[in-house]
Amino acid sequence: MRLARLGELSLIEWVRGRVSYKDKKNLIAGIGDDAAAFRPPRGKIILLTADTMAEGVHFSLDWTAPYQLGWKLVSINVSDIYAMGGGPLWAAFELTAPKDTEEKFIKRLFEGILDALRLYGASLVGGNVSDTKGGLVLSMSVVGQVMGRKGRPVMRKGAKTGEGVYVTGPLGDSACGLKLLKMINRPVEIEKNKKINRPLEWEIMRPLLQRHLMPVLKRPPRNAGASISAMIDISDGLFLDLTRLCKESGVGVKIYEYKIPISREMKKAAEDLGLDPLALAGGGGEDYELLYTAPKATAPRGGILIGEVIKKGRYLAGKNGKTREMRPTGYTHFGSEGKT
């Protein structure tokens, strides 16, 4: 059945029946009213973020399954909440879809959204469905809270000279996964563990495809507001997002390029495909790892040190001791490449 026959209201009823509310005692009105109503967490700072995925720009239906789209939409929003040192609570989803979209497509999309929200401990409480004459546009807004008793949010500003620069995991996997998907050129249902062995072996491809299609986020370090001076999530590429953090903080940075973490699978895939792992890791984007600065002595455990905060300028240092300027080569919309 197509959406035109299913109808807006039946779709909303269907979703309403499937939502499980995480923190039900504090939710006063959920899906189906004019707005969602909830009690704010006592004494905690509230976070609000919103992000959009547009067909043909952020994703292609040629190689993306609807469940994956829903999952990723949640993850990219939660990533912004995590990047403030917070956790997600409530989400609103705005679906804009062509009238002839298949009902089962939309339902799988919602299942991806609901499963990912459950994973991150959040609930869908509202939103909007609307038709369009263009392609699919998916927007989500998420309300979260800052963690910790007297938690303060961690912003992009706050980095200080002498501190270390850390990331939470290997970079470039997602960009490498996207390269693979463009070669495969059809949806790979990793959520159902459907294996394929071309162009590379499944064991190499699976983690890379997963990182691009259905990223699973790491939580920010505990009590981030106390130990971390500045933080951002890597969505547009390490070098570009690092540049943003530096500009907000009014500092510079020196990155040891050989310390940038690269996964075994990405290294192998890049080799086989003739790609430069460092270019993927530095400018590929959509990593959804956290990038933060902290005093080296008290930095939270688990972060991977990749460089240090300096007074000004942004440099990449090689193993040979040579240093060159870092060029922010990540993705920005409307084609202003690397401009920050």
Add this chain to the structure above:
Amino acid sequence: MRLARLGELSLIEWVRGRVSYKDKKNLIAGIGDDAAAFRPPRGKIILLTADTMAEGVHFSLDWTAPYQLGWKLVSINVSDIYAMGGGPLWAAFELTAPKDTEEKFIKRLFEGILDALRLYGASLVGGNVSDTKGGLVLSMSVVGQVMGRKGRPVMRKGAKTGEGVYVTGPLGDSACGLKLLKMINRPVEIEKNKKINRPLEWEIMRPLLQRHLMPVLKRPPRNAGASISAMIDISDGLFLDLTRLCKESGVGVKIYEYKIPISREMKKAAEDLGLDPLALAGGGGEDYELLYTAPKATAPRGGILIGEVIKKGRYLAGKNGKTREMRPTGYTHFGSEGKT
């Protein structure tokens, strides 16, 4: 200059420079970070709503100026907050626009957003800009609070048999304004008071066009949670939204059709254009007036009584005492006309 040359980051910087924050002491991070951060209003219930306007579905650029789009996007979101008996605080805006959109178009759009938010006492704190290969898609999410000391939100459920049914102002103006715009078929800059006198006189047309292009909302009655049993905003048409309220409340309704308020200008315009005023008022939609139920003895002042809550069924009563079934004829997406 087109967006492709201006760039995402310069646009964000431009907006950032123009935002005036309403409740600055409680805002910890605004535009330019991963998420907005703010202190929640003490002891008050928080509201979250999100709404979308898509080109070709919700608006046509043939007869809408960008400033008006921005204004309306804010109004339709605030309307949902008002319909819960609340007031808006913080907003996030998700812009999805083609790369070749003119810079001045986007800036006027933002000006409409910022001016309308200022009018309603709210501030823009975040969002997202993205390009698209389809038409313009505008999404907004608004966080608000329930008014009053121990305020409770007013939901769609709660209407009780014997109560009165009220609306806050004349209906059908917006639908009539849309009919006029389709005839005019070019933007009318009512925000600059640029008059035109065709097809009807400016004095007749101005309020109708205003209601469609740049609705100015009425606040919900004071202490709505104490005096009103159920409420909804009229966005898809009186009969359809009334049906929603009835279904959520598990009640019926009898509406005196001669009591449905119709403005002098709409009546005159409908006459000249050969339209049925009652059809416009009952099913036209986009009125953004509030529709609520309350005990007649204690109903807030200023509401217009149009009927009463009955046990079941939904009826329209004429002056002659005759009664017929009400058919919900408002707008739903994906073509499920009137299905609730």
